[in-house]
Each structure stands twice: as structure tokens, then as C-alpha cells.
Amino acid sequence: MSRKLLTLSLTATLMGGTAYADTPQVAVDIAPVHSLVARVMDGVGMPDLIIQPGASPHEYSLRPSEAAALQNSDLVFWIGPDLIPWLTDTIETLAKDASVTSLLDLDGTVQLDFRESALFEVHDHDDHDDHDDHDDHDDHDDHDDHDGTAAHDKHDHGDHDPHAWLSPKNAMTWLNVIAGQLSSADPDNAGTYFANAAAGRTEIELLIGEVTATLDRVRGTRFIVFHDAYQYFEMDFNFQASGAISLSDASDPSPARITEIRDRVMRQGIDCVLAEPQFNPKLIATVLDGTDAKTGIVDPLGSDLEPGSSLYPELIRNLSTALASCM
Numbered sequence: 001m002s003r004k005l006l007t008l009s010l011t012a013t014l015m016g017g018t019a020y021a022d023t024p025q026v027a028v029d030i031a032p033v034h035s036l037v038a039r040v041m042d043g044v045g046m047p048d049l050i051i052q053p054g055a056s057p058h059e060y061s062l063r064p065s066e067a068a069a070l071q072n073s074d075l076v077f078w079i080g081p082d083l084i085p086w087l088t089d090t091i092e093t094l095a096k097d098a099s100v101t102s103l104l105d106l107d108g109t110v111q112l113d114f115r116e117s118a119l120f121e122v123h124d125h126d127d128h129d130d131h132d133d134h135d136d137h138d139d140h141d142d143h144d145d146h147d148g149t150a151a152h153d154k155h156d157h158g159d160h161d162p163h164a165w166l167s168p169k170n171a172m173t174w175l176n177v178i179a180g181q182l183s184s185a186d187p188d189n190a191g192t193y194f195a196n197a198a199a200g201r202t203e204i205e206l207l208i209g210e211v212t213a214t215l216d217r218v219r220g221t222r223f224i225v226f227h228d229a230y231q232y233f234e235m236d237f238n239f240q241a242s243g244a245i246s247l248s249d250a251s252d253p254s255p256a257r258i259t260e261i262r263d264r265v266m267r268q269g270i271d272c273v274l275a276e277p278q279f280n281p282k283l284i285a286t287v288l289d290g291t292d293a294k295t296g297i298v299d300p301l302g303s304d305l306e307p308g309s310s311l312y313p314e315l316i317r318n319l320s321t322a323l324a325s326c327m
Contacts, residue, residue, distance in 0.1 A: 015038035024185040025068045027095065029078035030057055031302050032165045033103065035173075035312035037077055040178045040202040042309055044189045049075070050087075054303040056278045057084045058249060066191065070094040071072055074185055077178060080104040095115055101181055104164050108173045111160040112235065118253070118260040119243040161248050166300060167232035168208050168316055172201045172254055200309075207313050208236070211320040215258060221273040221327040224261060224287070229300045233319055236327050256284060263290050272326035274298045296326030 026047035028034040034049045041047060048069035051057050062070075070076065071094045080102035081088045091100055103109060162172045179197035183190035215237055228244035244262050246253045253261075262269060268292045277282045277299055284295055302315035 007247055013290070018207060022186070023189070024074040024182065024236065025069075026073050026075045026182070027073040027098075028076070029084060030165075031081065031305070031307050032300075032312050032315055033077055034317075035302075035306055036165075036171055036174055036200070036311055037178055039309040039312070040175060040193050040196045040305075042192075042196050044192055046308075047077075049307050050078075051084075051202065053301065053305070053307060054278070056271075057301075058247045060084075060086075066154065070092065070098075073098045074317060075181055076100045079162050082160055095112070099181060099185065101177065103170075103174050103177070104160060104162055106173070106177055106178075108234070109164060109170055110167055110235075111164065112231055113159075114157075114161050114248055114275060116247070117233060117243075118245075118257045119264055120241055161228070163229045163248065163300060164232050165312075166230060166316070166319070167236045168211075169236055171312060172204050175200045175204075182198045194293070201312060207316055211316060212237060214320040214324050216325050218327045221271040222268065224265060224293075225298070225327060226276045226284065229297075231310055233316075237320075239323070242268065244291065245273075245287060246279070248253060253283070258283065262287050262291075263287075263292050272296055272323070274322070276300070277303055295324050296322050298322045 001125045023045040026037060026041065027050055028037050028120075029050050030046045031049060031053050033052075034047055037047045048066075050062070050066045050069060051060050052066075061228060067090075070091065073095050076091060076098050078084065078087065078091070078100070082104055091098075098177065100309075104111065122128070130159050165174075175197040179193040182193045186193075211298075219239065222242045225241050225244045227246035228241075228248040229239060242262055245261050265273065265287055270291070272294050273284055273287055275281060275295055277297060277298050298319055299315075300319075302311050302318070305311045305314050305318075
């Protein structure tokens with residue numbers, strides 16, 4: 001037996017037989033998905049994270065260690081090309097022998113279309129009267145009389161909004177799929193994978209109740225987000241944003257789009273405008289100037305959290321507390 005295999009065998013023995021020398025090598029694109037995979041692999045192994053915390057997946061250059069993780073992988077889990085189109089060719093080249101799972105394309109994944117408009121129609125805020133809704137309509141009409149770029153920034157993107165991990169319901173579906181894929185590659189640990197997935201789903205069910213209670217305290221308030229990354233969270237918890245400064249792909253907004261958002265903040269009594277740590281704070285300052293709206297910070301990737309199995313529930317919990325604190 002080689003020294004490497006002997007070391008792995010001894011490690012498995014010390015861990016009570018829950019890890020094996022042939023544990024599959026797993027690569028994952030972003031930290032929230034990595035957290036779900038880590039939850040399923042708990043006690044067996046740890047997946048490799050390709051895009052490090054603090055970086056935007058929309059623009060990223062792989063480090064040599066991350067390229068090596070893809071090259072050595074037996075399985076790859078990623079959201080898919082709608083989120084990270086540049087990673088498609090890299091996976092096909094470096095991980096050509098791996099089993100690759102695009103979570104956004106799975107049966108059972110709720111997929112939402114891109115929202116192109118800067119302003120969103122919000123129907124669940126009963127404490128705002130019909131006059132507000134009429135003003136929203138007028139905002140659209142005023143801008144649509146021009147060239148249409150205010151309501152619809154022209155940009156190419158995939159078929160669906162890729163931020164599907166911000167739906168805890170999608171995450172619960174994915175835990176099952178991840179366990180199934182890992183079990184096919186590593187049947188000796190199938191029982192552990194499926195038990196971990198079941199425990200993870202229970203944890204998320206409890207989390208949904210906790211987040212719902214947090215948001216119930218501030219229902220009826222209105223908020224704007226920096227970029228349109230949160231509609232899966234909004235739909236799961238029936239707590240919709242009133243608009244987004246930037247499109248879902250985080251591309252730079254047009255001046256007309258910024259004007260639309262600023263008009264809504266001033267005219268519609270927006271309570272909160274949410275920034276993100278990865279993006280330009282000057283745009284938030286422009287939108288807030290001369291208004292009474294508060295500002296907070298949310299992060300759809302959990303950049304300030306330690307990667308691992310606890311990151312996903314912390315991420316979802318932090319979104320709800322940031323919203324409640326801002327409003």
C-alpha cells in the first residue's frame with residue numbers, strides 16, 4: 001500500500017470508518033451551493049470551493065488550485081451557465097471526466113424569469129392605497145414614451161434568473177439530488193449522504209419558519225435592492241422588492257434606470273435601499289440623496305461567512321435580519 005493510501009486508510013479508521021480512501025473528489029462553484037454539498041458530505045469529506053468568498057461569480061479568474069480542483073474532480077455541482085457562463089468551457093475542458101450537475105436545470109427546481117424592468121409591481125402591501133399603484137403605472141408610462149431603455153436595460157443573459165439558491169425550497173430539493181449523485185459515486189457512504197440530506201431538509205424547514213416570523217414584523221414596508229438577485233427569496237416568503245438598481249447579472253445600470261429608481265424612492269415612500277459589499281456604493285448614495293430612506297447591506301453569496309455546512313442557513317437568516325433591521 002502506498003504511503004498516501006495508508007494515510008487515508010488510517011484517517012478513515014480514526015474517524016470511525018465514516019471516511020474512505022476512495023471518497024469522491026467534489027468541486028462546487030459558489031459558497032451557498034458548497035454549503036449544501038458540505039452538509040450532505042458531513043462526516044465523509046469536504047468539497048472544494050471554486051469561486052472564493054468575497055468575489056463576484058459574474059467576473060472571476062480561477063487560481064491554479066481552483067483549476068486543479070476541477071481537474072481532479074469526480075463530481076461537479078454548479079448553478080449553471082445562466083449564472084457563470086464563462087465557467088462552461090472551463091468545466092468541459094478541466095472536468096471532462098467528471099459527473100456535472102447543473103442545479104438550475106434539474107427537475108423540481110423552481111425557475112423564475114428575469115425581471116428586466118427597474119420597477120416591480122408589488123401587490124401584497126395592503127397598507128398602501130390605490131393612489132400609490134396608480135403612480136407606479138404613471139412612472140412606467142412616462143419613461144416608456146422615450147426609447148424604452150429606462151424600463152428595460154438592453155442586455156443578453158440566460159433563460160432564467162440564476163439566483164435560485166436564495167429559495168430555501170430549491171435548496172431542499174437540491175439536497176436530495178446531491179445525496180443521490182454522491183451515493184451513485186460512493187455507494188459505501190450512501191446511508192450517510194441520505195441521512196445528512198434529510199437532516200439538512202429538516203433544518204431548512206425550521207429556518208423557513210424562523211425567517212417568516214422575522215419578516216412578519218415588517219410586512220407592509222417597501223425596499224429597493226442593489227441588483228435583482230433576490231426574487232427567489234421574495235417569492236418564497238411573499239416579501240417583494242419594489243425595484244432593483246441593476247439587472248440580475250449585476251451589469252451597470254443606465255442613467256435612465258437610476259432615475260426611475262430614484263423617482264420611486266422619492267415618490268413612493270421607500271423605507272430601505274439595500275447595498276451589497278461587492279458593488280459600487282456611489283450608486284446607492286445617488287439613489288438615497290435627498291430622501292428619508294434608510295440603507296442596509298445584504299449579500300446573496302455570504303461573503304463574510306466561513307465556508308462550510310453552516311453557511312447556507314446563516315446566509316438566509318442574515319437576509320431576513322438585514323431587511324428587518326433596515327426597515
